Amino acid sequence: MHIRITDLSKGIHRQFLQEPASSLGLEEENLHFTKPVGVQFTLQKVADQIVCQAEVKAIAELECSRCLETVEWEISGEMTILLTFSQGPAPEDSEHEVKIIPPGAKEVDVSEEIRQTILLSIPEKPLCREDCRGLCPHCGTNLNQSRCQCHMKVEDPRWSGLQKLFPNKSKGEGSGCS
Ligand SMILES: [Zn+2]
Numbered sequence: 001m002h003i004r005i006t007d008l009s010k011g012i013h014r015q016f017l018q019e020p021a022s023s024l025g026l027e028e029e030n031l032h033f034t035k036p037v038g039v040q041f042t043l044q045k046v047a048d049q050i051v052c053q054a055e056v057k058a059i060a061e062l063e064c065s066r067c068l069e070t071v072e073w074e075i076s077g078e079m080t081i082l083l084t085f086s087q088g089p090a091p092e093d094s095e096h097e098v099k100i101i102p103p104g105a106k107e108v109d110v111s112e113e114i115r116q117t118i119l120l121s122i123p124e125k126p127l128c129r130e131d132c133r134g135l136c137p138h139c140g141t142n143l144n145q146s147r148c149q150c151h152m153k154v155e156d157p158r159w160s161g162l163q164k165l166f167p168n169k170s171k172g173e174g175s176g177c178s
Pocket residue numbers: 064065066067068069127128129132133134
């Protein structure tokens with residue numbers, strides 16, 4: 001992903017760029033994107049520097065951390081880097097990453113910075129929904145979609161315990177009040 005910097009006058013410029021995730025080196029075995037990555041750049045040129053702000057948007061297919069179903073996840077991230085034309089030492093007071101623009105360059109490749117921003121914005125434990133019930137730890141049934149018999153077996157001992165405590169509960173009820 002290349003920002004155009006030729007003939008950039010002093011002041012603020014906006015550039016919107018789009019690129020497939022694969023060409024940003026983002027497609028991996030466990031990471032797929034359904035749409036191109038879109039980045040809105042705001043470039044502020046001052047003297048021999050360009051402050052480059054980027055708002056990154058992408059849609060990835062992630063795996064729900066509880067039920068393992070595929071979730072379409074909207075990823076949004078932000079980053080700011082400082083592009084400088086001067087070949088001297090990078091300004092030390094800068095809170096942002098500094099990238100030196102080679103003399104005569106017409107554009108700057110920020111693919112790696114965008115890639116990092118996206119990777120940092122991917123949640124560690126995405127959920128398909130807040131109350132995802134996950135998979136049954138015994139049989140692997142997706143409990144959002146159906147129930148399994150394991151659940152009953154887990155509760156059985158408690159119910160049988162209650163039945164021992166009140167063996168005639170169901171019979172006693174009703175007979176006292178006629
Ligand atoms: Zn889920």
